[in-house]
Amino acid sequence: MQQPILPPPNTTILSTSPTTPNIHALFDPPTSTWQYLIADPTTSAAAIIxxxxxxxxxxQTITTTxxxxxxxxAASKQYTISHILETHIHADHLTAAAYLQARLAQSQPSKPPICAGHRISQVQRLFAARYAIPAEEYQPPKGGFDRLFxxxxxxxxxxLEAVAVHLPGHTPDHLGYLIGGENLFSGDSLFHPDIGTARCDFPGGSPEQxxxxxxxxxxxAPDTKVWAGHDYPPPAGGRKEVVPYVTVREHQQGNRHLKKxxxxxxxxxxxxxxxxxxxxEPRLLHVALQVNVRGGRMPAPIGGEGGLRLLRVPVRGGKSWE
Incomplete structure (x- = not known):
């Protein structure tokens, strides 16, 4: 029997200089997602990815554990969150960006912006039309994203210096974040070498890109750490744990889709x-897209405050008797 893949304890790499970050990587097993908390060791400013x-x-229950x-x-480290960074509109998990922003606005001097790449607006319009989402629910000031890079x-x-790196292919809006010059948070573009790369069959995806x-x-640079958005170790592989990063050199030598x-x-x-x-299709596709184009906010309640908040789910295989 295949041994289960177990997540390691939360991974922390501490800064080695004033220009490199403290990095805390937290794995979410139900969605196989790596989340990151990146902090400047000098000022304790930090970003969540x-x-x-x-x-x-x-x-159909949402919780915030x-x-x-x-x-x-973040509180235990006395970090102040300056940015909430999204690499793209995810189709496999719901973003906690809006929830975190609301909570942090109560505990910090300023509210951190929810950030993404500027092309995310075309993805928002596409899925807003597909799911009949009102514009005011995915556009500022009530919804969506506060800063578009x-x-x-x-x-x-x-x-810390950070750079928004456009890495399209999985989605047209996809960003990576190069932080401190030595750490690329690559989202769903590259996975680890034994997996290769992400799928390209979502709207706007492109294998050429x-x-x-x-x-x-x-x-x-070969020693640059590439931090993945997910990890799905192949069943036939030798790994028994998920890992948050490998180096560019390891990708050059062993990435099954991209190696030299x-x-x-x-x-x-x-x-x-x-x-x-x-x-x-991803298990949470329709719920995730409808929440994520809103920046993690929920749809307006039906019938006013206190009413149900509804998301649309497509039905296949039926026919009309009209």
Whole structure:
């Protein structure tokens, strides 16, 4: 019998200089998601990347245990959260961005902005039309994102320099965040070498663009740590634990889709397409997209405050008798 894949204890790498961050990686087993808390060691300013909101599809219940763990960790370290960073609109988990922002606004001098790449607006419009989401629920000031980064835009987390790196392919809006020059938080673009790369079959996805994004990552300094958004160790692989990062060098030497001497661009596009055609849709797809285009906020209640908040779920296989 295959041994279960077990998450390690929360992974922490402490800063080795004033220009490198403290990094806390927290794994969410139900969604196989890595969440990150990144802090400037000098000022204790910090950012949260891709936080998870707990959702039980059986009971349709949303809870905040995972997000509260992030808050507790930040409080224990006396960090002040300056940014909540999303790499893209996720299809496999609900974002806790809006919940965290609301909680932090009560405990900090200022409310941290929810941030993403500027192309996220085209993804929001697409899924808003698909799920009939009113514009005021996914656009500021009531919904959506507070700050949209341009490609290669720099910003600061305390004294740390951070760069918004456009890594399209999985989605057209996808960003990675290069923080402190030595750590790339790659979201769902590259996974670990034994997995390869992310799927490209969502609207706006492109295997050609993902190939180019992969080459951009592999062109970074070899010792750069690439922190993944998820980990799904292959059942036939040798790993028994999920891990949050590997280096660019390890990707160059062993990434099954992108390593040096591996598949050509044309072969990658063919292999990626064949693989994607065999994948099912993510378990939380429809709920996740409707919450995430809103920046983690819920739909307006039906019938006023106190009413039910409803999300749309498509039905397949029926027919009309009209």
């Amino acid at each position: 891709d936080p998870v909101l707990d959702y039980d599809p059986t009971t 995972t997000a509260d763990t992030l808050l507790a960790l 341009q490609d290669d835009e720099t910003f600061r987390i305390g004294g 993902l190939w180019a994004s992969g080459q951009k990552v592999l062109a970074l 001497g591996g598949p050509s661009r044309e072969e990658f596009v063919r292999l990626r397409g064949e693989r994607d055609r065999g994948l099912g």
